[in-house]
Structure formats: structure tokens, C-alpha cells
Amino acid sequence: MNYVTYGGVTVGLCLLIHQLVTWFPGRKKLTNDPVRQAAELLPFLLGWAYGCLTTLGVGGLVGLISGTILGLSNWLGDVALVWGVGGQGEQQTGAKAFVPLSGPGLAVVLILTVAFIAAAKKSAYGVELKRGAWCGICLGTSAGVAGFAAVPLATAANVIGDRIYGAF
Template identity: 55%
Template sequence: MQIVTMGGVTIGLLLLVYTLITWWPGAKALRKDPAGAVASLLPFLIAWAYGVLAILTVGGLIGWVADTTLWISNWLGDAALVWGVGGQAGRQGATVAYLPLTQPGSGIVLILTAVIVAVAKRKKTPADVKSSLKTGAWCGICLGTSAGVAGFAAVPLAQASNWLGATVYGPFA
């Protein structure tokens, strides 16, 4: 598993802030139709949760893609911190122990991968939903192992995935 750096967290936060700014419908529209406004953010949130679970996978193709994405994000973010604002690159100060995915939990991540890919490849899926899926997964990968609040979301997501996998796979688990 790739360890996130300050640059990777910065990229993840940039993706999150960008998404929230472009999504924000305005206070009046949010009061008028809160369910509709939140529904338009749902593809990003689902993909974000998937990205968090993907970075928690131990190996395989999904783990490799998530680790590579995090490695590139770390490099880009560190370069932006050093050359963009004169900061320093490096690991976060605190480290967090994460709950690993069990075999059934990993099976759920594989199923979620198929769902995300199918929705993203579907011709009738709007372009903004496809973009939200990609951005959400990238953001989740960057923030999934951070030592901040976003990283702590990894524990309940892993527990939910492990529980769902144990429930679905039953005696095979």
C-alpha cells in the first residue's frame, strides 16, 4: 500500500473543494430542492467511497491502479507544494492504522469496481456523471489513507464492506 504524502492530501483536497464549488447550487436552490441538489452530488460521493476502499485493497490490479494513482498524485502535489508555493514535500506527521479488507470485503470492492466501470462506460450516462465518478474515485484514493477526517472515513467504509461481504458470501466467508 502506498503511503500518502502532504502533496497527495493536497491534491485530494483540491479535488474535493473543486467539486463542492462547481456543485454548489446556491442557498436559494438548496432550500427549494435539497434532495435534488444532494442527488447531483451522489455520483461523486459514491465514487469517493469506492476510491477509499480501492486504496485499502492489498494487491491485485485494483490495488495496483489505486497505488499508482496515489503515487502520481503524491508526486504532483509535492511538486506543486515545493515549486508552486515554496513548501516542503514529505509524509504526513501522523500515521493511522487502518482496518484491512477481508476476503469477502475485497469481493465487494471487486463488485463495486464492475459497477463503477459499467456506469462510466454506459453510453446513456451523462458526461457530468462520468466526470464525477472519475473525480470522486481519484479524490477517495488521495484522501482514503490520510491522517485527517477523510482518512478516518476509511474505517467505517472498510467495516461496512467487510460486513456486507460476509453477509453476501455467507458460508463461503
């Protein structure tokens, strides 16, 4: 199972804060056209959901890449906490129990992986998708609000997979 340290959560939160600060259009624009302005966050949110799903018991190459990114983010965040602000590193956060992906749910993650790679390469929003996935990997197994979103994501992937593959 993947676990996240305080450093990894810090990296994930930094990615989230960076996205929100660079996105924020100003109060006037947000008040005049809130739907359009909020829609600009959609690529990041989709990337975040995908990244979160990859941390939920996914094995193989996708799980290896996700686990490696999480491990490097944990290390990077721990180093930043120790050397940047004098904190302690390598403290595992209270990781929550998650809903494991079923066989059909894993198939949905594989399909989403193909879609994510294509979108990240061809879309004008590739940077936001990648940043969202990185953030989702870091926060997907945390015990906070972001981590609790993993349960509905995994459940949705399992249900979608059951519907698709149940028809065969």
C-alpha cells in the same frame, strides 16, 4: 501499505473543493430544494467511497492502479507545493491505521470495481465518479476526517461480503 504525503492530501482536497464549487447551486436553489440539490453530489460521493476502498490493502491489478494513482498524486501535489508556494515536498502525513479488508470484503471491492467501470463508461456522471474515486484514493489513508471514513467503509464491505458469501 499505501501512504499519502501532504502533496497527495492537497490534491485530494483540491479535487473535493473543485467538486463543491462547481456543484454549488446558490443559496436560493439550495434553500428551496435541498434534497434534490444535495443528490447531485451522490455520484461524486459514491466514486469517493469506491476510491477510498481501493486504498485499503487491496492488491492485484486494482491495488496496483490505486497505488499508482496515489503515488502520482503525491508527486504532483509535492511538486505543486514546492514550486507553486515554496513549501516542502515528500512529507508523509500521519497515516492512520485502517481496518484491512477480509477475503469476502475484497470480493465486494472486485464486484464494485466492475460496477464502477460500467458506471464510469455509460453514466452521464462518469466525470464525477472518476473525480470522486481520485479524491477517495488521495484522502482514504489520510489521518483527517476523510481518512476516518475508511474504517466504516472497510467494515461495511467486510460485513456485506460475509453476508453474501456466508450464505454459500
